[in-house]
Amino acid sequence: MDEVQVLERYLLIGALLFGIGLVGFVSRRNMIVMFLAAEMMLQGISVSLVAWGRFHNDWGGQMLVIFILTVAACEAAIALALVLMLYHRSGKLDIAFWQTVREANQPRYVDQQLPDEPLKVEHWPTLPPAGVEPVRSDDEVIHRSHV
Amino acid sequence: MSTAAQTIAIASALLAGGLWLQLPRGNSRGRWWGIVLAALGVCLLGRLVVRLQPEHWVGEAVFFGVAATTIVSAIGAVTMRSPVYCALWFALTLVGTAALLLFQGAQFLGIATVVVYAGAILVTFLFVLMLAQPEGHTYYDRVSWEPLLSACTGAVLIGLLSASIFLPASGKPAQSGWKNDRWSATERKQEIVHPQHMAHVGRQLFSRYLVAVEVAGTLLLVGLVGAVAIVSHGAPARQTGEAVERDRLAAREAHHG
Numbered sequence: 001m002d003e004v005q006v007l008e009r010y011l012l013i014g015a016l017l018f019g020i021g022l023v024g025f026v027s028r029r030n031m032i033v034m035f036l037a038a039e040m041m042l043q044g045i046s047v048s049l050v051a052w053g054r055f056h057n058d059w060g061g062q063m064l065v066i067f068i069l070t071v072a073a074c075e076a077a078i079a080l081a082l083v084l085m086l087y088h089r090s091g092k093l094d095i096a097f098w099q100t101v102r103e104a105n106q107p108r109y110v111d112q113q114l115p116d117e118p119l120k121v122e123h124w125p126t127l128p129p130a131g132v133e134p135v136r137s138d139d140e141v142i143h144r145s146h147v
Numbered sequence: 148m149s150t151a152a153q154t155i156a157i158a159s160a161l162l163a164g165g166l167w168l169q170l171p172r173g174n175s176r177g178r179w180w181g182i183v184l185a186a187l188g189v190c191l192l193g194r195l196v197v198r199l200q201p202e203h204w205v206g207e208a209v210f211f212g213v214a215a216t217t218i219v220s221a222i223g224a225v226t227m228r229s230p231v232y233c234a235l236w237f238a239l240t241l242v243g244t245a246a247l248l249l250f251q252g253a254q255f256l257g258i259a260t261v262v263v264y265a266g267a268i269l270v271t272f273l274f275v276l277m278l279a280q281p282e283g284h285t286y287y288d289r290v291s292w293e294p295l296l297s298a299c300t301g302a303v304l305i306g307l308l309s310a311s312i313f314l315p316a317s318g319k320p321a322q323s324g325w326k327n328d329r330w331s332a333t334e335r336k337q338e339i340v341h342p343q344h345m346a347h348v349g350r351q352l353f354s355r356y357l358v359a360v361e362v363a364g365t366l367l368l369v370g371l372v373g374a375v376a377i378v379s380h381g382a383p384a385r386q387t388g389e390a391v392e393r394d395r396l397a398a399r400e401a402h403h404g
Contacts, residue, residue, distance in 0.1 A: 005196065005198060006251075008195075008196050008312055008313070009196045009210075009214070010247065010251065011308075011312050012192060012193075012195070012196055012309055012312060013214055013217065013218065013247065015304075015305055015308035015309055016189070016192070016218050016305055017217070017218070017221055017240075017244075018304070018305075018308070019162075019301040019302065019304045019305035019308070020166070020218070020221045020222055020225055021221070021225070022297075022300065022301045022304060023166050023170075023225055023297050023298055023300070023301035023302075024224065024225025024226075026292065026293075026297040026300065026301075027170055027225075027291035027292050027293065027294050027297035027298070028171075028225065028291055029287040029288070029290065029291060029292060030230050030233075030285075030287060032230050032234075032272055032275065032276055032279075033225070033230050033233045033288075035272070036224060036225075036233055036234060036237045036272070037224070037225050039237070039264065039268070040221055040224065040225070040237065040240060043241070043244045043260075043264075046244070046248070046256070046260075047244060047247055047248070050248055050251050050253045050256065051251060053253075053339065054251045054252060054253075054335075054339050054340075057334065057338050057339060058338075058339075059338070059339070059348070059351045059355075062253050062255075062256055062339075062348065063352065063355075063356050063359070065248075065253070065256050066255075066256065066259070066352065067359060067363055069256075069259055069260070069263050069264075070363040070367060071363075071366065072263075072264070072268070073263060073267070073268065073367065074366055074367055074369075074370030075370075076267075076268040076271065076272075077370050077373075077374040078370055078374050078377065080271060080275060081373075081374040081375075081377040081378045082377055083275060084275060084378060085377055085378060087275075087278075087279050092279075092285065092287070093230075093279055093285075093287070094285070094286075094287035095287075096287060111286070112173070112290070114173045114286060114289060114290065117284060117289070
């Protein structure tokens with residue numbers, strides 16, 4: 001197949017991953033989900049870079065992705081430490097809790113009231129009892145020969 | 148306006164609507180419509196790159212299966228209410244990305260993505276989730292910041308990026324020097340898709356990119372120190388080691404005496 005067509009495909013997938021990750025990062029409020037969305041944007045970049053590297057028959061793309069992995073690992077460590085610290089201070093993973101650090105001329109964000117979620121009673125599968133229950137002597141239960 | 152431009156515009160609009168309907172907005176009305184719209188948008192975009200090739204149909208089917216898995220699980224990862232589901236969908240995205248990298252001959256990166264992301268980063272974050280997550284969906288998981296605006300932003304970005312890939316105005320690849328016939332298939336086999344891929348990666352990494360490797364090592368060290376500093380600085384003040392030791396000795400004496 002034509003190399004240009006291969007490149008187009010991977011660039012399109014990279015663009016989709018980046019855009020979806022951006023939507024997640026901007027709109028979600030859970031700090032951990034925000035972090036996952038940021039990682040997804042990095043994945044989109046990685047796919048595009050490797051595609052370009054293959055297209056130009058050059059190692060630069062793959063090498064850059066290796067360093068992206070390194071930076072992502074560092075980022076994960078720092079983000080994890082930050083999230084844990086913020087969680088210990090506020091007791092929740094909500095990023096809106098920290099809106100006091102916004103700029104002075106920005107209005108305060110007020111949550112709308114939400115109705116409670118309907119309670120769902122979960123029915124988990126159970127195993128039917130099978131076989132015969134062994135006869136237990138009281139003597140053995142009290143003085144077990146082994147634990 | 149060309150057909151490609153129309154396709155991209157319609158697909159972006161569909162994606163925006165689909166993502167908006169799927170994002171948490173306090174209720175789950177219209178989620179199925181969101182899924183349908185987003186799927187239509189992705190399929191429209193995919194139509195731009197599908198060329199029917201009956202002789203390679205197995206490879207094509209596998210490729211489009213992997214690509215569809217990646218995109219669908221990416222949408223799932225940003226729209227699920229429960230963060231644990233988000234993490235699981237993201238794991239599927241990672242597996243799809245790793246497969247895409249393998250498809251391009253990046254064997255080391257494919258494996259490293261699964262090991263580093265899915266194996267280390269994601270599992271660590273699942274640990275944090277299990278520490279921090281209360282029962283049921285919390286309030287902040289059921290609403291999002293400006294779902295309509297953010298969905299539109301993302302869709303516009305996707306539309307612009309794909310327009311820059313496919314539209315002739317910005318240089319259709321085949322017409323504007325993107326054409327790449329400098330390397331034949333055999334020459335490619337000697338570089339990126341070489342049988343001894345790992346040996347080539349290592350040689351490149353420790354010769355041409357040696358300084359970058361050193362810098363990356365330093366960065367990892369700085370990141371480690373920074374993480375420890377943030378956690379220990381932010382935690383509430385604890386007893387000093389001496390006080391803990393004194394308490395332990397006192398407890399032991401009370402136990403024995």
